[in-house]
Amino acid sequence: xxxxxxxxEGIEVYESPLTFTTLKRAVTSxxxxxxxxxxxxxxxxxxxxxxxxxxxxxxxxxxxxYYDFHIGTTGTSNSYTISAAxxxxxxxxxxxxxxxxxxxxxxxxxxxxxxxxxNVPAADDHQLVLNADADGRFLGGYVSCVAITDxxxxxxxxxxxDGTVTHNFT
Numbered sequence: 566x567x568x569x570x571x572x573x574e575g576i577e578v579y580e581s582p583l584t585f586t587t588l589k590r591a592v593t594s595x596x597x598x599x600x601x602x603x604x605x606x607x608x609x610x611x612x613x614x615x616x617x618x619x620x621x622x623x624x625x626x627x628x629x630x631y632y633d634f635h636i637g638t639t640g641t642s643n644s645y646t647i648s649a650a651x652x653x654x655x656x657x658x659x660x661x662x663x664x665x666x667x668x669x670x671x672x673x674x675x676x677x678x679x680x681x682x683x684n685v686p687a688a689d690d691h692q693l694v695l696n697a698d699a700d701g702r703f704l705g706g707y708v709s710c711v712a713i714t715d716x717x718x719x720x721x722x723x724x725x726x727d728g729t730v731t732h733n734f735t
Contacts, residue, residue, distance in 0.1 A: 594637065595619045607631055618643030618696075626654040626712040636706035636724075644696030647708060649718055652691045656710075656734060658720040660684040660693075665703045665725040679729045686720065686734035693720065694735055699728035 591609045598615070601622045610633045613619050618640055624630065626649065634647060649656065664680035684701075686693075695702040701724025708722035724733070 595621070598643075602632055604630055609633075610635060612637035613640075613645050614638045616641040618645055620644070620646045620648065622648050623650055623654070623710060623718065625650040626715055626718055628712055628714050630712040632710050634708045634710070634722075636702065636704055639704045640695060640702030644694055644700075645702050646695070647693045647710065647720075649691040652689070654691055654716055654718060655688065656686045656690050656693065656718045656720045657713075658686070658718075660701075660708065660720065660733070661723040662701055662730045662733075663723060663725055665727050668705070668725065680726070682730040684724070684730070684733050690734035692735045693733055695724065695733060697731070699726045699731045700724070700733050701726040703727065 591606070592612065593606075593609055594612045594614045596615050598618070599620045599622070600611070602609075602611070602624055604624045604627060607630045611621065612635045613621075614637045616638050621634065623632065634645075636645065660683070662682050662684050667681065693708065694700070695706075703725040706722065706724040708720060708724070711719045713719050
């Protein structure tokens with residue numbers, strides 16, 4: 566972004582040229598066992614790229630902070646976990662949970678299918694834990710966390726699992 570500013574009688578005046586170059590969000594690959602996210606990293610897309618799992622701790626909820634998490638490597642042991650900084654910061658929202666074997670197909674939700682469903686946190690849940698294949702730790706899953714207040718994370722996304730849908734929040 567190129568910007569020229571001057572001050573006139575306490576008012577900022579933006580002069581020509583005002584141009585914007587390509588704006589991109591930061592993308593960070595996580596390959597270590599733990600990551601404590603900072604407020605300065607708000608807006609970052611984190612790719613979970615450690616088959617042995619990654620435990621991510623969000624900062625204390627502050628309205629407007631937001632982070633996205635992409636499963637770039639299928640988890641094979643341990644877990645992918647996203648935790649609020651404390652149990653006082655709770656999660657609300659919904660995550661669509663799909664069977665990985667249904668990728669590339671259309672699934673009618675009125676079918677008696679127990680491998681596809683919606684995951685909704687309970688009132689006091691503050692963690693999303695993907696510690697088994699059925700939990701949705703397969704490649705391509707995506708979770709978004711947005712702080713709506715200083716004590717509430719809105720969590721949305723989609724996960725790909727294998728087997729009967731499980732409750733992933735705690």
